[in-house]
Amino acid sequence: MSAVTPEIQRISGMRRFKDKGVQALVYLAFVIAVIPLVSVLWLVIANGIARLDLEFLTHSMRNIGARDAGGGAYHAIIGTLEQVALASVISVPIGLFTAIYLVEYGTNGRLKRSISFFVDIMTGVPSVVAGLFVLAFWILILGMPFSGWAGAMALAILMLPTVVRAAEEMLLLVPNDLREASYALGVSKWRTIVKVVLPTAFTGIVTGVMLAVARVAGETAPLLLTVFFTDSINNDPFNGPQMGLPLYVFDQAARPNDTAIDRAWAAALTLIIIIMLLNLAARLITYWRSPARKR
Amino acid sequence: MREGGSAPLSRSAFRRSRGDGPFRYASTGAGILLLVIMAAIAVFLIARAIPALQANTASFLTELTWNANASEPKFGIGALAFGTVVSSFLALIIATPIAIGVALFISHYAPRRLASFLGYIIDLLAAVPSVVYGLWGIIFLVPFMRGPSQFLNDYFGWIPIFGGDQVVGKSMLVGSLVLAIMILPIIAAISREVFLQAPKLQEEAALALGATRWEMIRMSVLPFGRPGVISAAMLGLGRAMGETIAVALIFPATFTISYEILSANGNSIAANIANGFGEANDIGRGALIASGLVLFIITLLVNMAARWVISRRKEYARVAA
Secondary structure, eight states: OTTHHHHHHHHHHHHHHHHHHHHHHHHHHHHHHHHHHHHHHHHHHHHHTTTOSHHHHHOOSTTOOTTOOOOOOHHHHHHHHHHHHHHHHHHHHHHHHHHHIIIIIOOSSHHHHHHHHHHHHHHTOOHHHHHHHHIIIIIIISOOOOOHHHHHHHHHHHHHHHHHHHHHHHHHHSOHHHHHHHHHTTOOHHHHIIIIIHHHHHHHHHHHHHHHHHHHHTOOHHHHHHTOOOSSOOOOTTSSOOOOHHHHHHHHHTSSSHHHHHHHHHHHHHHHHHHHHHHHHHHHHHHHHOHHHHO | OOTTOSOSSOGGGSOOOTTHHHHHHHHHHHHHHHHHHHHHHHHHHHHHHHHHHHHOSSOTTTOOOEETTSSSOEEOSHHHHHHHHHHHHHHHHHHHHHHHHHHHIIIIISOHHHHHHHHHHHHHHHHSOHHHHHHHIIIIIHHHTHHHHHHHHHHHTTSGGGOOSOOOSSOHHHHHHHHHHHHHHHHHHHHHHHHHTSOHHHHHHHHHTTOOHHHHIIIIIHHHHHHHHHHHHHHHHHHHHHOOHHHHHHSOOOOOOOOOTTSSOOOOHHHHHHHHSTTOOHHHHHHHHHHHHHHHHHHHHHHHHHHHHHHHHHHHHHHHO
């Protein structure tokens, strides 16, 4: 009998070794992932703080000479906020309704299969291609001007699949028992979706939408092709070239002066702060609406 | 056959409500609009690409150089397509294992109180715009990677991909590293959300039966999360191929086909569009749109492959469950 016991202990030791080994790898993965973040944020803050002042936030680049210090990103901040807001207004309703169709209404017919398939394909639509599409369709063929709206359309195309996939993934995780319980109480399908399914999936959907916004707010390539550049303030996103913060970073970074590089870093810092505030807001909404908190 | 699809009740089984019709039409309409947008992208890219392709004096598919603005336009996609595919897969190979580790760390290893804060930190990595990664890459990472690149070349040069006579800072490896950093948070965030949704009862049952944490994860969390992780990796691959500004700054923008990732090789379709758009004339723009069309087709093929993997793995997950 006594011969059995050490054998069990030996296996147990191996299992413990594997467990600790995986734990070490998982901790290591997190540390590796944080290193570039710390490095990027440190460089952006250290280099950006010098020019991030009131003048930078309230002035445009109008009448700023090639080698002048001064000037700011007010026009770019306005442009980015308007473009991202418009893109969200276009893509979030379409994306959410598409996800609801895929999960709740679509039977396994051809339409559902093809929509689901093309959401996957759309996921891989590169930002430049979205920009090229709006350029070809809106600007070259319809003859519309470069504008913030054109940029917003390109950004919306990029947001759409991310919103659909995130919302769909979360709707699928809502247990069928909840739906059936609601139906059993005589609640109609659309009220079940609005009152039971969506609130249950809310947290995950907000996370997905915020990741989509964070993704497009920093996109440069589609803006390069659709919004164009301007050094002046243009509050109207439907008329004439605008600026965007990522475009501003790209534009300033390409100029061979230290004053321009300083502005690029300051604009990068501004952009990161805006995106961080958006993220934080989403976190707070998620926290307040979390079902765990109501228990 | 997905979980949570239409309920196995016939429609007459529950009472109809006035809102049901409009809600159903809005959902279906949104789905159809998405199809229309996808079709429109293909149609309008083809419409603008055809004139340029007709003016091309070389074979678009095999030509390596890009002289689209010349009076006798001569351009081809060969080197660009090669660079796009190789750099994106390199980035995916670097990023995916780390991203899964990060997701597991936050969902199952980190202390509960810290977990959501640590998750927020990884979300911040996704919030950093690509143009900022581009600046960081060119100012910090390119000089920083000279040493490690030289080391790889000196000691592992016998492996073809690390070979080559001239090790440079702006290489395909450094570009892929930046791509990997950019796609990691997307993969990690979605994997984390899926891991967190893994059935708690199964996890607790595994632990109660004496499984270690790793055995519990392997038996209940990973099979549950696999389709989610794969769809996350797919989103990451799509993003890697689409990243433009960062790689436009870092890749040396050569038109060569070579597996030596430490040498001055590396370019991508997207980077070429960003670099070339400024000085493009009408034919040049058409040529860039044609290259965008190829990028569109490559991503279509990649996504079809990914979708095949998911449908296959889902059956595995179902069997294991």
